[in-house]
Amino acid sequence: MWSYALKRAGTTAVTLLAASIIIFAFIHIVPGDPIYVLLGDTATPDQIDALRHQLGLDQPIILQYLTWIGHVLEGNLGRSIFFQAPVLSVIADGAETSALLATMTMIWVTLIGVPIGMIAAVRHGTWLDQGLSGAAMLMASIPTFWVGLYLILIFAAWLGWFPSSGYPSIFEGGLVNLRYLVLPSLALAAPNAALILRLTRASMLDVSREDYVRTARAKGIRPWQVVVRHILRNALLAVVSAFGFTFAALLSEAVVTETVFALPGIGRLVVQSILRRDYPVIQGVILVIVVVYLLINLIVDLSYRLLDPRVELQ
Amino acid sequence: MLSVRDLTVSLGPETAPVDIVAGVSFELGKGEILGLVGESGCGKSMTSLAVMGLLPQPGPRIRAGRVLLEGCDVTQLQPWQRVVAGHGRMAMIFQEPMTSLNPVRRIGDQIAEAVRVHDRLSGPPAIDRARELLEQVRMPDPAMQLSAYPHQLSGGQRQRVMIAIALACRPQVLIADEPTTALDVTIQVQVLGLLRELCNRLDMAMLFITHDMGVIAQLADRVSVMYAGRIVETAGVEALFGRPRHHYTRGLMDCMPSRNSGARRLPTIAGQPPAPGTVGAGCVFASRCAAVRETCRTAAPPRAEVSQGHDVLCAFPLDGGEPR
Amino acid sequence: MSRDGAILWLKPFIARPIALLGLGILLGTILAATFAPWLAPYDPYAIDPSIRLTPPNALHWFGTDQFGRDTLSRVIHSARMALLIGSGVVMFALATGVPIGVLSALFPRLGHLLMRMVDVLMAFPSLLLALGLIVVLGPSVANAILAIGLGYMTTTTRIVYGLTLRLRMETYVEASRSMGAGTAWLIGKHILPNLVSPLLVQASFVFAFAQLGAASLDFLGLGAPPEIPSWGNMLAESRTFITRAPWLLFFPGMMIVATAFSLNLVGDALRDRLDPRFRQLFSEKG
Ligand SMILES: Nc1ncnc2c1ncn2[C@@H]1O[C@H](COP(=O)(O)OP(=O)(O)OP(=O)(O)O)[C@@H](O)[C@H]1O
Ligand code: SF4
Ligand SMILES: [Mg+2]
Numbered sequence: 001m002w003s004y005a006l007k008r009a010g011t012t013a014v015t016l017l018a019a020s021i022i023i024f025a026f027i028h029i030v031p032g033d034p035i036y037v038l039l040g041d042t043a044t045p046d047q048i049d050a051l052r053h054q055l056g057l058d059q060p061i062i063l064q065y066l067t068w069i070g071h072v073l074e075g076n077l078g079r080s081i082f083f084q085a086p087v088l089s090v091i092a093d094g095a096e097t098s099a100l101l102a103t104m105t106m107i108w109v110t111l112i113g114v115p116i117g118m119i120a121a122v123r124h125g126t127w128l129d130q131g132l133s134g135a136a137m138l139m140a141s142i143p144t145f146w147v148g149l150y151l152i153l154i155f156a157a158w159l160g161w162f163p164s165s166g167y168p169s170i171f172e173g174g175l176v177n178l179r180y181l182v183l184p185s186l187a188l189a190a191p192n193a194a195l196i197l198r199l200t201r202a203s204m205l206d207v208s209r210e211d212y213v214r215t216a217r218a219k220g221i222r223p224w225q226v227v228v229r230h231i232l233r234n235a236l237l238a239v240v241s242a243f244g245f246t247f248a249a250l251l252s253e254a255v256v257t258e259t260v261f262a263l264p265g266i267g268r269l270v271v272q273s274i275l276r277r278d279y280p281v282i283q284g285v286i287l288v289i290v291v292v293y294l295l296i297n298l299i300v301d302l303s304y305r306l307l308d309p310r311v312e313l314q
Numbered sequence: 315m316l317s318v319r320d321l322t323v324s325l326g327p328e329t330a331p332v333d334i335v336a337g338v339s340f341e342l343g344k345g346e347i348l349g350l351v352g353e354s355g356c357g358k359s360m361t362s363l364a365v366m367g368l369l370p371q372p373g374p375r376i377r378a379g380r381v382l383l384e385g386c387d388v389t390q391l392q393p394w395q396r397v398v399a400g401h402g403r404m405a406m407i408f409q410e411p412m413t414s415l416n417p418v419r420r421i422g423d424q425i426a427e428a429v430r431v432h433d434r435l436s437g438p439p440a441i442d443r444a445r446e447l448l449e450q451v452r453m454p455d456p457a458m459q460l461s462a463y464p465h466q467l468s469g470g471q472r473q474r475v476m477i478a479i480a481l482a483c484r485p486q487v488l489i490a491d492e493p494t495t496a497l498d499v500t501i502q503v504q505v506l507g508l509l510r511e512l513c514n515r516l517d518m519a520m521l522f523i524t525h526d527m528g529v530i531a532q533l534a535d536r537v538s539v540m541y542a543g544r545i546v547e548t549a550g551v552e553a554l555f556g557r558p559r560h561h562y563t564r565g566l567m568d569c570m571p572s573r574n575s576g577a578r579r580l581p582t583i584a585g586q587p588p589a590p591g592t593v594g595a596g597c598v599f600a601s602r603c604a605a606v607r608e609t610c611r612t613a614a615p616p617r618a619e620v621s622q623g624h625d626v627l628c629a630f631p632l633d634g635g636e637p638r
Numbered sequence: 639m640s641r642d643g644a645i646l647w648l649k650p651f652i653a654r655p656i657a658l659l660g661l662g663i664l665l666g667t668i669l670a671a672t673f674a675p676w677l678a679p680y681d682p683y684a685i686d687p688s689i690r691l692t693p694p695n696a697l698h699w700f701g702t703d704q705f706g707r708d709t710l711s712r713v714i715h716s717a718r719m720a721l722l723i724g725s726g727v728v729m730f731a732l733a734t735g736v737p738i739g740v741l742s743a744l745f746p747r748l749g750h751l752l753m754r755m756v757d758v759l760m761a762f763p764s765l766l767l768a769l770g771l772i773v774v775l776g777p778s779v780a781n782a783i784l785a786i787g788l789g790y791m792t793t794t795t796r797i798v799y800g801l802t803l804r805l806r807m808e809t810y811v812e813a814s815r816s817m818g819a820g821t822a823w824l825i826g827k828h829i830l831p832n833l834v835s836p837l838l839v840q841a842s843f844v845f846a847f848a849q850l851g852a853a854s855l856d857f858l859g860l861g862a863p864p865e866i867p868s869w870g871n872m873l874a875e876s877r878t879f880i881t882r883a884p885w886l887l888f889f890p891g892m893m894i895v896a897t898a899f900s901l902n903l904v905g906d907a908l909r910d911r912l913d914p915r916f917r918q919l920f921s922e923k924g
Contacts, residue, residue: 018758030774125372134656137906141846141898143853146873146891149880157881209370211413217368218406219428219479220397229427230416237418252763256854270766271858274773286770290761308418 077284087284097265108189117200139194148187148260165262203238244300316342321379332591349534357543405480409492411472415464422460428482447478470501542598549624660903671717678711719868727848730787739798764789842905
């Protein structure tokens with residue numbers, strides 16, 4: 001287990017390193033010299049040279065990369081041009097919203113996707129199964145922002161049950177502020193719950209064809225006991241590994257959802273920074289999201305192995 | 315004990331069924347070992363799964379026939395339904411010990427689960443009973459193995475666990491579907507020995523399925539030979555090996571290594587068994603039979619009792635006295 | 639294609655009425671895109687302030703937008719953009735994914751390197767990758783295709799790689815290789831023909847998800863230029879009128895759903911008739 005964990009962590013580190021090169025290169029291939037972006041077109045050549053030197057842009061590219069990565073490891077992601085503040089603190093401001101949104105979404109995804117997927121699998125081949133599978137496919141085909149807009153219309157504008165936009169921190173207004181995240185998380189959960197539903201169903205059907213399920217039936221235990229004790233646990237093992245992918249999809253779709261609901265998260269930060277051409281922030285957010293994504297996948301992968309006793313001895 | 319009558323298992327639509335098991339009948343007396351032999355794909359597993367109520371769904375289904383356990387009709391009943399109805403004393407072990415145990419649950423749990431159903435025990439007594447069962451199947455260090463996972467055991471040990479699970483049902487009838495085919499020869503001998511001993515000691519009847527005539531010769535009291543979904547000959551083991559009356563049985567015997575001395579290549583029966591659904595009105599073996607005649611192809615052969623307890627499905631059975 | 643061949647291809651659809659529905663919607667979209675100028679009752683660009691935000695009525699079946707433009711006509715014309723983006727993304731994904739995947743599987747050393755690079759690209763969530771690329775290239779239809787396509791290039795490469803490895807191991811390919819068959823011959827004769835059906839499945843799913851990706855980019859104002867009618871642009875423009883004119887967002891949204899859904903249905907039906915060896919490569923992850 002430990003040697004596997006180390007190996008897996010090593011691969012993650014290598015991937016991260018390669019990704020960091022791409023992210024570093026990003027700022028160098030964006031149109032226009034970042035110097036002009038910083039100083040505007042009215043700068044004198046002297047000012048330009050001075051800033052170029054100050055930022056280390058006159059150094060060889062390799063050295064620039066090493067300096068950059070060194071700063072990143074120290075937690076210094078550069079300064080936001082728009083906010084005139086460290087990128088890391090700008091990102092940290094949005095982290096609470098995004099983390100809570102993602103968590104709440106994952107809770108919906110699990111609560112909706114797994115049980116309904118189970119029902120579809122148990123009723124395999126019936127009208128109920130076909131209806132649920134079809135509904136899941138339909139849900140996966142709906143744009144999240146569209147669902148979001150109609151959720152706002154119905155539950156915020158017409159019924160007034162939930163606020164339509166924004167999110168004041170729970171640290172200031174208490175846990176009741178979570179109600180601001182109910183509609184966005186539901187919109188974000190819809191397509192992902194659909195994917196988890198289909199995956200749960202498919203892996204339960206796969207497992208139910210295994211020989212050991214036949215052995216369990218042969219013992220004379222009841223069908224629901226066969227499902228709970230033999231099919232479900234083994235099938236969920238496969239579902240767990242999909243949670244990492246779901247989380248990744250979620251990080252990206254949150255970009256749109258946060259925009260629709262005007263949530264102060266890092267997703268909306270990306271979109272606004274793109275429109276403002278605030279390149280250091282874009283770069284920083286991409287880096288942070290990639291790190292989070294890779295770490296979550298690492299954790300999911302390792303916990304998957306912990307749940308499966310077969311790897312104990314290896 | 316177990317009586318199977320005209321069992322027919324079919325695939326495909328109700329209107330155009332394809333029979334993969336066609337009118338199989340056999341009787342299994344108390345403590346008796348009946349061997350069921352036949353080539354791969356002739357329907358042995360389907361017969362046994364149909365008897366147990368374990369046919370895969372969706373898929374083949376029992377279209378006709380009856381299964382009687384101690385005189386009670388258990389046709390179409392799944393194991394749990396049999397248990398509820400009080401006919402739980404029939405168990406089965408399977409061909410693939412590597413995949414027949416749940417990889418993520420401990421051996422003790424998997425045995426105790428069956429104990430709970432059949433002995434209505436729970437908690438520590440169930441685990442005690444599980445350990446006792448592991449002792450019965452000669453598992454080395456049973457107390458330790460209770461907390462092992464299947465991947466920590468060898469193939470032979472896993473098959474012993476499967477037998478222990480079957481014994482938890484306190485079976486009067488045990489169905490063993492090629493239980494040793496996947497094992498090494500030495501392990502195979504040990505497991506066969508164990509099964510025979512258990513049958514004797516627990517006075518348990520066994521339907522033993524294999525395609526190995528040698529194993530049948532050692533183990534069985536009576537033998538049924540299956541071909542293309544039909545039982546073509548049934549006899550006591552001596553009668554069958556001494557005086558086979560069906561042409562197919564005779565062919566199988568000629569293929570046995572012990573019957574062919576020396577360097578000569580093993581003969582095989584020429585041709586292929588017919589695919590399910592392609593058999594016509596006549597004898598299913600007609601396409602490969604050396605003694606085939608015109609009537610064989612047009613009319614189904616009768617089932618004839620050639621001597622006491624010796625049935626043959628052939629219009630022109632071999633003469634018992636014919637020199638071999 | 640022979641008649642039997644056509645029947646073979648239609649079989650999964652005939653057996654499943656819902657898949658037939660998918661095929662129908664898809665055909666409808668293609669027809670709408672092709673004959674848009676004839677089908678649309680009005681000029682999609684014609685502005686008429688006197689009929690701003692009218693609800694659906696006999697003259698304007700889907701109502702009008704904030705400039706008094708006919709929603710139905712705009713919805714019909716938008717089908718062109720949907721098909722353009724969808725087929726563009728599919729072609730980009732196939733044109734890059736197939737060669738990279740096949741070569742990676744045939745030349746293990748190169749393949750190892752390339753697949754690691756694919757892994758790195760996969761560490762970027764696909765919409766984020768698209769956004770980053772749009773930043774570098776600037777928003778336009780072609781760049782939207784490229785940006786969305788990049789995300790599906792990786793999954794397509796993975797699938798082609800997996801398929802080719804399997805095909806390569808299969809004995810008949812092994813045999814033809816040992817008889818001195820050239821690599822080009824091997825690819826042309828044994829690998830590509832076997833990739834056709836699985837790639838058709840992949841193409842359906844990519845087409846479906848490209849609709850959603852393009853809609854997201856349009857909605858953020860980073861996709862097709864706002865003057866071009868597209869379902870995503872229509873949603874972005876009328877977003878603020880949702881309480882006053884809820885129907886405005888309904889029809890373009892429904893069209894996105896209908897196209898994505900129908901392609902998913904078609905892909906699903908095609909996957910089920912795929913060789914079981916290949917089917918498992920298309921997991922339920924979409
Ligand atoms: N799920 C299924 N669906 C359709 N046909 C099946 C299915 N399972 C088995 N068959 C067919 O049923 C026939 C009987 O199979 P069965 O498994 O009973 O043979 P067998 O005698 O046990 O062979 P073996 O010695 O290989 O185990 C075979 O022709 C097989 O192709
Ligand atoms: S009935 Fe005819 S074909 Fe069939 S086994 Fe007997 S002799 Fe051979
Ligand atoms: Mg079998």
